[in-house]
Amino acid sequence: MRAAALSEASLGPAARTTDDQPSSVLRIKAVRKLYRDLEAIRNVSFDVADGEFLSLLGPSGCGKSTLLMMVAGLIDSTEGEIAVNGKAVAGPRREVGVVFQQPVLLPWRKVLDNVLFPIELLKLPRSQYEKRAMDLLAMAKIEDFAHHLPRQLSGGMRQRVSICRALIHDPRILLMDEPFSALDALTRDEMGVELLRIWQANRKTVIFVTHSIREAVLLSDRVLVMGRRPSTIVEELAIDLPRPRHIAMTEDESFNRFVRTLRKAIEASHAS
Amino acid sequence: MPARLREYATELAWPVGISLAMLGMWELAVRELGIRSIILPPPSEIAEAIIARHDLLLTHLWPSLYLTVLGFALSVVGGVLVAVLITYSTIVRKGFYPVIIVSQVIPKISIAPLFIVWFGTGTMSGLLLAFLVAFFPMTINAAMGFQAVDEDIHRMARTFMGTRWQIFWKIRMPNALPYIFAGMKISITLAIIGVIVSEFVASQEGIGYLIKLAGGLLDTPLMMAAIQGHEPIVRLLLKAGADADVRVHGGLTAAEFAAKYNHASLSRVLVCSQRQSGVAAIGPQCRGIVGYVH
Numbered sequence: 001m002r003a004a005a006l007s008e009a010s011l012g013p014a015a016r017t018t019d020d021q022p023s024s025v026l027r028i029k030a031v032r033k034l035y036r037d038l039e040a041i042r043n044v045s046f047d048v049a050d051g052e053f054l055s056l057l058g059p060s061g062c063g064k065s066t067l068l069m070m071v072a073g074l075i076d077s078t079e080g081e082i083a084v085n086g087k088a089v090a091g092p093r094r095e096v097g098v099v100f101q102q103p104v105l106l107p108w109r110k111v112l113d114n115v116l117f118p119i120e121l122l123k124l125p126r127s128q129y130e131k132r133a134m135d136l137l138a139m140a141k142i143e144d145f146a147h148h149l150p151r152q153l154s155g156g157m158r159q160r161v162s163i164c165r166a167l168i169h170d171p172r173i174l175l176m177d178e179p180f181s182a183l184d185a186l187t188r189d190e191m192g193v194e195l196l197r198i199w200q201a202n203r204k205t206v207i208f209v210t211h212s213i214r215e216a217v218l219l220s221d222r223v224l225v226m227g228r229r230p231s232t233i234v235e236e237l238a239i240d241l242p243r244p245r246h247i248a249m250t251e252d253e254s255f256n257r258f259v260r261t262l263r264k265a266i267e268a269s270h271a272s
Numbered sequence: 273m274p275a276r277l278r279e280y281a282t283e284l285a286w287p288v289g290i291s292l293a294m295l296g297m298w299e300l301a302v303r304e305l306g307i308r309s310i311i312l313p314p315p316s317e318i319a320e321a322i323i324a325r326h327d328l329l330l331t332h333l334w335p336s337l338y339l340t341v342l343g344f345a346l347s348v349v350g351g352v353l354v355a356v357l358i359t360y361s362t363i364v365r366k367g368f369y370p371v372i373i374v375s376q377v378i379p380k381i382s383i384a385p386l387f388i389v390w391f392g393t394g395t396m397s398g399l400l401l402a403f404l405v406a407f408f409p410m411t412i413n414a415a416m417g418f419q420a421v422d423e424d425i426h427r428m429a430r431t432f433m434g435t436r437w438q439i440f441w442k443i444r445m446p447n448a449l450p451y452i453f454a455g456m457k458i459s460i461t462l463a464i465i466g467v468i469v470s471e472f473v474a475s476q477e478g479i480g481y482l483i484k485l486a487g488g489l490l491d492t493p494l495m496m497a498a499i500q501g502h503e504p505i506v507r508l509l510l511k512a513g514a515d516a517d518v519r520v521h522g523g524l525t526a527a528e529f530a531a532k533y534n535h536a537s538l539s540r541v542l543v544c545s546q547r548q549s550g551v552a553a554i555g556p557q558c559r560g561i562v563g564y565v566h
Contacts, residue, residue, distance in 0.1 A: 074430060098431040100424055100427070106446070120438075121433060121435075121442070122433060
């Protein structure tokens with residue numbers, strides 16, 4: 001019930017409007033990234049539809065995090081175009097929320113104050129967002145810890161706080177940079193399903209970076225496979241498994257067919 | 273909250289208990305081993321002296337305390353400001369920061385005499401020396417605190433469109449607070465040392481002045497001669513202008529020392545040489561005493 005109320009609230013101010021490209025929230029066109037003479041990313045292009053859950057899958061060091069940070073506006077691209085809602089990205093934007101590999105919570109702030117931190121930075125009225133913060137914490141099942149300090153929480157709980165923080169200002173796009181890679185395998189599966197539940201309620205556009213094939217298949221509508229440096233997109237695969245998804249699905253043959261296809265694509269990119 | 277209060281009481285009980293036990297052992301050791309109080313006075317005698325001379329001590333405590341607190345406060349403000357410059361200015365960080373650290377090799381106390389030459393013997397020298405010695409640990413600690421922000425936290429704040437100003441006040445400052453407090457802990461003791469040393473070098477007031485004065489008095493040949501009961505030397509010193517009125521710690525005069533160490537006639541000579549003991553003392557019993565200088 002709470003989740004339903006929240007999704008309604010989140011549709012409030014930033015309600016979806018139809019613009020020139022009604023379905024494309026993010027457009028990446030011929031993006032290239034050089035670090036001095038090292039080519040990290042070569043000619044990457046793709047569109048992300050509104051409300052889509054897209055995964056960027058690839059081995060470590062393939063530049064998928066770099067790509068994500070370029071979308072977040074933290075790194076400039078050398079060539080090409082990145083546009084959010086039709087506007088070129090020139091720096092961090094309000095429409096984007098980021099979840100990092102580590103929870104990066106401020107250790108001296110209580111959980112609730114950590115979740116409200118973006119509100120402070122954006123100079124929005126805190127009182128109006130306190131209820132939303134509590135609702136988000138409730139949805140992530142950590143509302144009992146709202147007044148605890150981060151160090152009193154487990155790793156999984158801290159990452160939940162970090163997800164709530166990324167959603168507090170109701171961004172249209174949620175960027176997740178291997179958010180569960182620091183967690184143990186059991187917590188990781190559980191967090192994936194939790195994330196899907198939150199996403200289902202909010203219907204954000206999610207771009208999810210991971211090096212776990214299983215995770216990518218379990219969560220995504222579409223998976224883009226990135227090869228080794230200089231990396232491009234070597235495979236694109238739509239995952240048309242039914243939703244809502246749950247961990248039991250990982251046993252299904254259809255699930256494993258997607259996993260095999262993606263593994264082959266990755267292996268092929270290694271060989272070349 | 274009685275539970276919290278009890279916790280606080282136990283917290284306090286340990287250091288207080290240990291301190292009292294150590295003072296007790298000190299007192300006992302001095303008494304049992306028969307150590308002369310001029311070598312090591314027992315705590316009870318020190319307490320007595322503090323009570324007896326409280327007006328003198330307070331008079332000299334005030335200027336020292338005032339300079340220490342002021343010098344410390346200036347060093348905290350100055351240190352934090354310079355640390356901000358180190359954090360945000362490349363020129364200061366790359367150019368001045370190494371110089372500041374290397375300059376630590378010079379013991380700043382050693383330039384105290386120079387300060388006296390430049391700024392005189394007044395409060396200015398004491399204040400500057402206190403500031404100077406307390407300033408560096410403050411700066412280095414605060415600079416470390418401002419810069420020890422996790423790169424990920426910095427990145428996170430930037431994705432939420434945090435400005436430099438916001439990142440300073442909401443991230444760098446709270447992050448640096450433990451470092452700043454650690455710096456303050458070092459600086460306050462250094463500020464006291466700075467003040468005391470400047471008073472040692474040249475001053476007319478303050479605890480440092482008092483310590484030096486007392487130290488000087490302790491060495492007064494008159495006192496030593498009185499303790500030893502060496503009458504010819506005492507007479508010689510009195511003739512040469514030694515002051516029989518001077519008191520050492522605990523308020524003893526040379527006459528009282530002589531009496532304490534059973535040199536009665538010598539004590540009489542010394543009493544008769546005192547000016548402050550008044551006309552009453554210079555009675556008939558002083559007539560004919562060679563040491564009588566009045």
